[in-house]
Amino acid sequence: MTTVLAYLDPGSGSMILQIIAGGLAAVAVTAKLYWGRLMRFLRIRKEEPEAAKAETARGTDPG
Amino acid sequence: MSYSERHTSAGPSPSKAGPGGAGLEPGSFRDPESRVFYAGDRVYRALSPDGLADFEALAATGLLDDERVVRTERADDGVVALGDLLVHQPAGILRHERVPFVSYPYEWPFSMLRDAALLQLDLLLAALERDMVMKDSTPYNVQFKGARPIFVDIGSFERMREGEPWVGYRQFCMLYLYPLLLQSLKGVPFQPWLRGSIDGIAPGQMRALLSFRDRFRRGVFTNVFLHARLERRYADRPNQVKQEVRRVFKKELFVSNVRKMRRLVERLAWNPPEGVWTAYGERNTYTDDDTRRKEDFVREVARARDWRLAWDVGANNGRYSRIAAEGAATVVAFDADQGPVELLYRDLRGEADERILALTMNVADPSPGLGWRGLERRSLADRGRPDLVLALALVHHLCIGANVPMSEVVDWFASLGAALVVEFPTREDPMVKKLLAPKREGLHPDYEIDFFERRLGEAFDVERSARLQSGTRVLYYARPKRG
Numbered sequence: 001m002t003t004v005l006a007y008l009d010p011g012s013g014s015m016i017l018q019i020i021a022g023g024l025a026a027v028a029v030t031a032k033l034y035w036g037r038l039m040r041f042l043r044i045r046k047e048e049p050e051a052a053k054a055e056t057a058r059g060t061d062p063g
Numbered sequence: 064m065s066y067s068e069r070h071t072s073a074g075p076s077p078s079k080a081g082p083g084g085a086g087l088e089p090g091s092f093r094d095p096e097s098r099v100f101y102a103g104d105r106v107y108r109a110l111s112p113d114g115l116a117d118f119e120a121l122a123a124t125g126l127l128d129d130e131r132v133v134r135t136e137r138a139d140d141g142v143v144a145l146g147d148l149l150v151h152q153p154a155g156i157l158r159h160e161r162v163p164f165v166s167y168p169y170e171w172p173f174s175m176l177r178d179a180a181l182l183q184l185d186l187l188l189a190a191l192e193r194d195m196v197m198k199d200s201t202p203y204n205v206q207f208k209g210a211r212p213i214f215v216d217i218g219s220f221e222r223m224r225e226g227e228p229w230v231g232y233r234q235f236c237m238l239y240l241y242p243l244l245l246q247s248l249k250g251v252p253f254q255p256w257l258r259g260s261i262d263g264i265a266p267g268q269m270r271a272l273l274s275f276r277d278r279f280r281r282g283v284f285t286n287v288f289l290h291a292r293l294e295r296r297y298a299d300r301p302n303q304v305k306q307e308v309r310r311v312f313k314k315e316l317f318v319s320n321v322r323k324m325r326r327l328v329e330r331l332a333w334n335p336p337e338g339v340w341t342a343y344g345e346r347n348t349y350t351d352d353d354t355r356r357k358e359d360f361v362r363e364v365a366r367a368r369d370w371r372l373a374w375d376v377g378a379n380n381g382r383y384s385r386i387a388a389e390g391a392a393t394v395v396a397f398d399a400d401q402g403p404v405e406l407l408y409r410d411l412r413g414e415a416d417e418r419i420l421a422l423t424m425n426v427a428d429p430s431p432g433l434g435w436r437g438l439e440r441r442s443l444a445d446r447g448r449p450d451l452v453l454a455l456a457l458v459h460h461l462c463i464g465a466n467v468p469m470s471e472v473v474d475w476f477a478s479l480g481a482a483l484v485v486e487f488p489t490r491e492d493p494m495v496k497k498l499l500a501p502k503r504e505g506l507h508p509d510y511e512i513d514f515f516e517r518r519l520g521e522a523f524d525v526e527r528s529a530r531l532q533s534g535t536r537v538l539y540y541a542r543p544k545r546g
Contacts, residue, residue: 007094007095007198007199008198008199008231009233010228010229010231010232010233010305011294012293012294012297012300012301012304013266013291013292013294013296014233014236014266014290014294015228015232015304015305015308015312016293016297016308017285017286017289017290017293018228018308018316018317018320019228019308019311019312020289020293021285021289021320022316022320
């Protein structure tokens, strides 16, 4: 059943926005994650402790 | 789009009368599942079968016992009072606690609207945890008991349906978020906007009010600019969009959007200009002979009997409202200037006060009746009469500042039917001189103490009067003439 159940019109644009807003948050988190990886790859940022430990075990210079 | 009613509360003037003198609340008709009506001084809500099922689900969650929600109980005997006021017999009847004085968001200072918004979001989050939602989000569903906000629309809670987005999001923006943004980003008071439009500020309008720079402020790009653009783009495809959205929407997304909104609202701030703080602070500490006399005069009246509802018109920092509260169950402190009302509300909130309601209202231009037939939101005069009125440092502002003839002012006092404590500053008073200074010589010939006393004596029995030490201010305690 797909009848509109609300007595209040939620607004089409307003509904789409809620998905995009949620999506934007997801994109932001993903971007942040990749940004961190990129920085580490370029050796601009230090390794995070956990990753660093693993790397040290393999004998890489911790930076 | 639009909202539900609603105020549980004070006051007569229902639109239609039932058998036991019962009447439907004229502001409660938008939501077909639940309808407020009055019988005597009791407030009831008639529920449809769906409305009743939602109520039972709500009762099972325990949210009804939350102190942020209006006291509510099943009262199916109320159906007798209802008679045939409704087309269908209701499936159930609820009875609500009465709020002492109904107020509307266009009478609230910034922090009151913000606190109402936070209450709305917190209850929505609490509902979501229990697999329920709220079908709307309007500040008209929030009332204040002193400085404590209470959610009064039990009919707003309903069982959650799979894939349903936040239906009240757009309404939240129009009636809460945009007014708050307008005042905090632009310094423009939101009250005239809310009073001007019962549905609030539309996304497209809000966008037009903001500058390019504003879109970099937190939450503005998404909730205003993007929102307005999407609204324009998808306006003609409602059904298609709704079905698609329901297919992909998840509860987690709902919760995260509401949380995000809460963080945004929590950070919004507005402060009155510097001068207001200074004046507010001074008046709280500074005590001269005149002030002491005035306090004693008001205190004696306040304690003379148990007053039900006192109005302090031109309350400023609430000094005399607090004294009135020593003898009155409820005090409404009105001031035309939002600044001191904001500061008074913050203080009262800090004290967890439930007796003094601080509102911004200009009595020379009071709240009118609004909405359908001008009855959905009541005019000030229609919201329960006071039995005590304080009018201190007010008359000269009305007569000289707002050009209201002296006789009109006294007639208005008399029309309230309440006992009156009124202060008359003579023409020699510094404040009166200041108000008269920019005016043409010879204006306001009626602003004379003899004329005032004659008019007051015609409309009231003047019980006592006292001239303050400085000699330019006189206080009167007057009671309405009988018959």
